[in-house]
Amino acid sequence: MKRVVVTGIGAVSPLGNSLHDSWEAGKAGMSGIAAITRFDVAAVKWKVAGELKGFDATAYLTQKEINRLDPFVYYAVAAAVMASEDAELHTRKRRSAVSAGAVIIGSSRGGIGSLEKEFKKKFSLHKSPVFVRTSPYLMPSTTISMASSYVAEKLGITGYCLGISHACSSGTAAIGEAYRLVKAGYRGPVFCGGTEAPICSICIEGYGSSGSLSRITDSTASRPFDKTRDGFVLSEGACIMVLEDYEQAVKRGVKVYGEIIGYGNTTDAFHQTMPSPEGEARAIKSALDEADLRREDIDYINAHGTATKRGDEAETKAIKMACGKRAYQIPITSVKSMTGHMLAASGALEAAFTLLSMNEDVITPTINLTQKDPACDLDYATEMRKGTITNALSHSFGFGGVNTVLLFTKVKN
Numbered sequence: 582m583k584r585v586v587v588t589g590i591g592a593v594s595p596l597g598n599s600l601h602d603s604w605e606a607g608k609a610g611m612s613g614i615a616a617i618t619r620f621d622v623a624a625v626k627w628k629v630a631g632e633l634k635g636f637d638a639t640a641y642l643t644q645k646e647i648n649r650l651d652p653f654v655y656y657a658v659a660a661a662v663m664a665s666e667d668a669e670l671h672t673r674k675r676r677s678a679v680s681a682g683a684v685i686i687g688s689s690r691g692g693i694g695s696l697e698k699e700f701k702k703k704f705s706l707h708k709s710p711v712f713v714r715t716s717p718y719l720m721p722s723t724t725i726s727m728a729s730s731y732v733a734e735k736l737g738i739t740g741y742c743l744g745i746s747h748a749c750s751s752g753t754a755a756i757g758e759a760y761r762l763v764k765a766g767y768r769g770p771v772f773c774g775g776t777e778a779p780i781c782s783i784c785i786e787g788y789g790s791s792g793s794l795s796r797i798t799d800s801t802a803s804r805p806f807d808k809t810r811d812g813f814v815l816s817e818g819a820c821i822m823v824l825e826d827y828e829q830a831v832k833r834g835v836k837v838y839g840e841i842i843g844y845g846n847t848t849d850a851f852h853q854t855m856p857s858p859e860g861e862a863r864a865i866k867s868a869l870d871e872a873d874l875r876r877e878d879i880d881y882i883n884a885h886g887t888a889t890k891r892g893d894e895a896e897t898k899a900i901k902m903a904c905g906k907r908a909y910q911i912p913i914t915s916v917k918s919m920t921g922h923m924l925a926a927s928g929a930l931e932a933a934f935t936l937l938s939m940n941e942d943v944i945t946p947t948i949n950l951t952q953k954d955p956a957c958d959l960d961y962a963t964e965m966r967k968g969t970i971t972n973a974l975s976h977s978f979g980f981g982g983v984n985t986v987l988l989f990t991k992v993k994n
Contacts, residue, residue, distance in 0.1 A: 931975050
């Protein structure tokens with residue numbers, strides 16, 4: 582079996598249009614949540630989201646491509662290009678030989694914004710019947726796998742290609758499946774992660790009607806583990822990683838962010854929307870078992886931490902079930918307190934933040950946590966902390982009871 586390391590990361594998020602900007606904002610405890618600007622929210626109860634700010638798709642795509650694609654593909658391409666540059670595989674003007682590589686990208690909602698826009702155009706009321714031609718690009722541009730396919734096209738990758746839709750765990754699952762691919766001997770490099778562009782009326786109203794979204798109307802709306810939390814904040818963005826065999830990375834002489842040594846993927850087989858601590862705990866234990874680590878070896882947990890009432894309680898219970906008394910000694914944080922919930926992209930960005938935390942031995946804060954829920958009684962960091970991190974977990978859970986957990990370690994020669 583091969584050792585699997587991360588050699589490149591790219592991201593666009595509500596905190597910034599690069600991994601560096603997002604990370605610096607995260608360490609500073611900044612919020613990327615603000616009033617929704619994409620559509621009129623006067624008639625709906627949910628007023629805030631985590632939108633990208635100042636993102637310029639023309640830096641990565643032509644205007645013709647922009648017209649023919651959904652934003653979830655823009656974001657994936659931008660993050661993948663930055664990841665490729667970070668891994669020293671190509672520059673904007675020159676592609677390297679990555680044709681033997683692979684692309685695995687997850688998305689929960691795909692091109693739902695484009696679908697909504699087209700449906701509104703097609704079925705809006707008119708005084709007299711009017712034929713409205715449906716865009717010939719609607720179907721290809723909105724399919725989940727188009728993110729992977731278009732990243733492959735832009736980077737010249739002709740090997741393995743897969744689109745994954747696994748609810749909110751899609752991005753983390755994509756990284757986990759890429760890990761398994763490289764571990765089993767696939768040459769790589771493998772571009773993997775998550776992308777999402779769900780800020781449209783159907784998503785806001787859909788998640789809102791299910792009781793999942795916060796009704797708080799300011800930048801403090803995302804309050805993981807806080808007694809006053811009332812739901813998550815919907816957000817957008819993308820994060821893509823480059824995975825390689827350790828020996829290949831050493832031969833190329835590139836920097837290594839860290840090594841993936843465990844991946845847990847379980848399902849609750851319990852309920853469509855209600856989380857199960859038992860299922861989540863099995864995913865944590867599965868990652869630990871694959872890495873042959875004990876609970877005492879874990880130095881940090883980057884939590885799913887969505888700020889839903891049941892979700893945060895279930896995750897707290899799951900950590901206790903998997904880690905026993907050690908659970909109370911592990912620092913935990915929720916990046917979603919700052920970014921909101923980017924669905925598939927959140928798990929990938931949180932995995933990236935976990936690696937950066939290990940590299941710098943710092944833990945980003947969980948902001949907006951001022952009144953800790955008695956049911957959420959673990960060590961949630963509310964300010965940036967210093968501390969040695971050798972092994973760390975990153976959690977992602979989703980509708981349908983899907984649970985994915987990644988386990989990272991610092992690279993040992």
